[in-house]
Amino acid sequence: xxxxxxxxxxxxxxxxxxxxxxxxxxxxxxxxxxxxxxxxxxxxxxxxxxxxxxxxxxxxxxxxxxxxxxxxxxxxxxxxxxxxxxxxxxxxxxxxxxxxxxxxxxxxxxxxxxxxxxxxxxxxxxxxxxxxxxxxxxxxxxxxxxxxxxxxxxxxxxxxxxxxxxxxxxxxxxxxxxxxxxxxxxxxxxxxxxxxxxxxxxxxxxxxxxxxxxxxxxxxxxxxxxxxxxxxxx
Amino acid sequence: xxxxxxxxxxxxxxxxxxxxxxxxxxxxxxxxxxxxxxxxxxxxxxxxxxxxxxxxxxxxxxxxxxxxxxxxxxxxxxxxxxxxxxxxxxxxxxxxxxxxxxxxxxxxxxxxxxxxxxxxxxxxxxxxxxxxxxxxxxxxxxxxxxxxxxxxxxxxxxxxxxxxxxxxxxxxxxxxxxxxxxxxxxxxxxxxxxxxxxxxxxxxxxxxxxxxxxxxxxxxxxxxxxxxxxxxxxxxxxxxxxxxxxxxxxxxxxxxxxxxxxxxxxxxxxxxxxxxxxxxxxxxxxxxxxxxxxxxxxxxxxxxxxxxxxxxxxxxxxxxxx
Numbered sequence: 001x002x003x004x005x006x007x008x009x010x011x012x013x014x015x016x017x018x019x020x021x022x023x024x025x026x027x028x029x030x031x032x033x034x035x036x037x038x039x040x041x042x043x044x045x046x047x048x049x050x051x052x053x054x055x056x057x058x059x060x061x062x063x064x065x066x067x068x069x070x071x072x073x074x075x076x077x078x079x080x081x082x083x084x085x086x087x088x089x090x091x092x093x094x095x096x097x098x099x100x101x102x103x104x105x106x107x108x109x110x111x112x113x114x115x116x117x118x119x120x121x122x123x124x125x126x127x128x129x130x131x132x133x134x135x136x137x138x139x140x141x142x143x144x145x146x147x148x149x150x151x152x153x154x155x156x157x158x159x160x161x162x163x164x165x166x167x168x169x170x171x172x173x174x175x176x177x178x179x180x181x182x183x184x185x186x187x188x189x190x191x192x193x194x195x196x197x198x199x200x201x202x203x204x205x206x207x208x209x210x211x212x213x214x215x216x217x218x219x220x221x222x223x224x225x226x227x228x229x230x231x232x233x234x
Numbered sequence: 235x236x237x238x239x240x241x242x243x244x245x246x247x248x249x250x251x252x253x254x255x256x257x258x259x260x261x262x263x264x265x266x267x268x269x270x271x272x273x274x275x276x277x278x279x280x281x282x283x284x285x286x287x288x289x290x291x292x293x294x295x296x297x298x299x300x301x302x303x304x305x306x307x308x309x310x311x312x313x314x315x316x317x318x319x320x321x322x323x324x325x326x327x328x329x330x331x332x333x334x335x336x337x338x339x340x341x342x343x344x345x346x347x348x349x350x351x352x353x354x355x356x357x358x359x360x361x362x363x364x365x366x367x368x369x370x371x372x373x374x375x376x377x378x379x380x381x382x383x384x385x386x387x388x389x390x391x392x393x394x395x396x397x398x399x400x401x402x403x404x405x406x407x408x409x410x411x412x413x414x415x416x417x418x419x420x421x422x423x424x425x426x427x428x429x430x431x432x433x434x435x436x437x438x439x440x441x442x443x444x445x446x447x448x449x450x451x452x453x454x455x456x457x458x459x460x461x462x463x464x465x466x467x468x469x470x471x472x473x474x475x476x477x478x479x480x481x482x483x484x485x486x487x488x489x490x491x492x493x494x495x496x497x498x499x500x501x502x503x504x505x506x507x508x509x510x511x512x513x514x515x516x517x518x519x520x521x522x523x524x525x526x527x528x529x530x531x532x533x534x535x536x537x538x539x540x541x542x543x544x545x546x547x548x549x550x551x552x553x554x555x556x
Contacts, residue, residue, distance in 0.1 A: 007331050014323070075314065075316045075318055076319065078316075079318035079332065079335070081283070081284050082312045083335045083336055084337060234245075
């Protein structure tokens with residue numbers, strides 16, 4: 001797992017993808033921060049964090065699109081799958097590499113908090129909770145992206161599928177409202193990524209939300225392992 | 235040691251590998267011979283745990299690749315048909331990555347240096363793989379397979395894309411490696427398999443057509459009774475002379491290769507060698523033999539010979555170069 005993690009991290013910076021992701025992330029968050037916080041003269045960052053989910057939906061597919069699709073296309077998966085590493089180890093290595101790059105992106109929000117603190121004392125508890133929520137949401141979205149990448153050999157297709165999957169998970173409760181069956185609506189409401197994440201931006205640190213994102217990430221990584229496993233058998 | 239027992243792999247209705255069994259012992263180089271699409275790569279992919287078999291067993295040093303994949307893979311070095319190289323890495327980065335991936339315990343720098351020396355990639359060690367020629371990429375692929383000194387080496391068409399000098403070097407290397415390892419090597423070139431391997435398994439359409447241990451294949455594939463000759467002289471006369479030799483079954487006159495020089499395909503009775511007699515008779519008539527060789531069997535000939543018990547001679551020698 002360690003070897004795969006290191007290779008993935010370095011590949012993000014050999015290819016332009018790591019730079020594109022980080023530049024895009026810093027740029028988008030910068031615009032959102034200056035519009036929602038600086039221009040209003042507010043030390044509250046909750047609206048900044050709330051808007052960031054849209055940035056993730058656009059940028060995380062770029063981060064994860066080639067993780068598995070490209071291996072299959074270049075046949076380098078033959079090297080990984082015939083080495084003494086478990087499928088879980090391979091997927092986990094890729095996940096943590098993407099997560100590290102993502103964390104480098106998220107780190108900028110801490111800088112914004114420091115900038116704000118120059119004007120007035122911000123509520124640090126809420127900000128730390130927000131950052132934790134953003135990291136958890138990102139972890140779940142990265143797992144979704146890696147899963148989508150395992151479904152195809154084409155990275156562009158992987159990016160597009162991931163994008164729609166992430167939009168769907170974001171809008172699940174809206175979709176639920178359109179379905180006239182009450183029970184389905186309630187279930188979708190509970191599974192909606194936006195509802196779960198919104199609580200964090202309000203300053204609510206609910207353990208069930210933490211568990212939700214952790215289990216969503218684990219579930220999609222597990223599905224990825226199953227896809228790789230199934231490929232061997234078909 | 236590699237042992238394959240009743241291995242089958244089906245893709246839907248298609249049987250890519252159909253109930254094959256063979257065995258390769260330590261210190262043995264086993265040649266896996268078959269045309270494209272015969273199931274060579276599929277078998278190798280199963281042996282290395284890249285894909286799973288539909289039924290049957292594959293044992294690497296006695297460890298079942300399906301039941302205990304991680305332990306079995308530790309004993310393996312695999313060079314797939316297309317070397318699994320990360321094009322954006324340098325050779326150094328890539329080999330270090332594979333070293334970590336295989337959780338190799340040998341001293342890193344000296345081990346990698348030894349391997350690079352063996353496959354002669356020292357001078358491209360710091361270059362990006364993308365920019366290497368096909369031959370060098372193939373060698374980096376081979377280097378990757380050798381990391382960790384695996385006891386079993388599986389090489390899928392290792393000399394593809396190399397120039398003749400490199401082919402000889404790699405063959406010599408494989409022979410050297412095979413002294414204390416089990417090596418399986420696939421190829422669709424008979425002469426390659428004959429030059430390198432101790433044992434040959436011929437496979438076609440997913441089935442084992444011949445296994446050397448049972449059939450003593452290499453002896454069966456030698457055929458002194460089939461000759462191709464170029465002889466200076468009028469073709470009618472020459473044909474008559476050849477036909478007069480005892481044991482000749484059939485003579486075919488081929489094209490005129492040079493002025494007054496024709497090519498002949500001569501088939502004698504199996505087990506008879508007519509070369510000396512042919513020389514003597516033509517020498518008496520002052521008709522020099524410019525070229526005389528035993529016909530090489532093409533892969534098709536081998537299959538026909540193995541499955542039907544006789545070879546069908548190809549019309550020209552060129553057609554038999556596989």
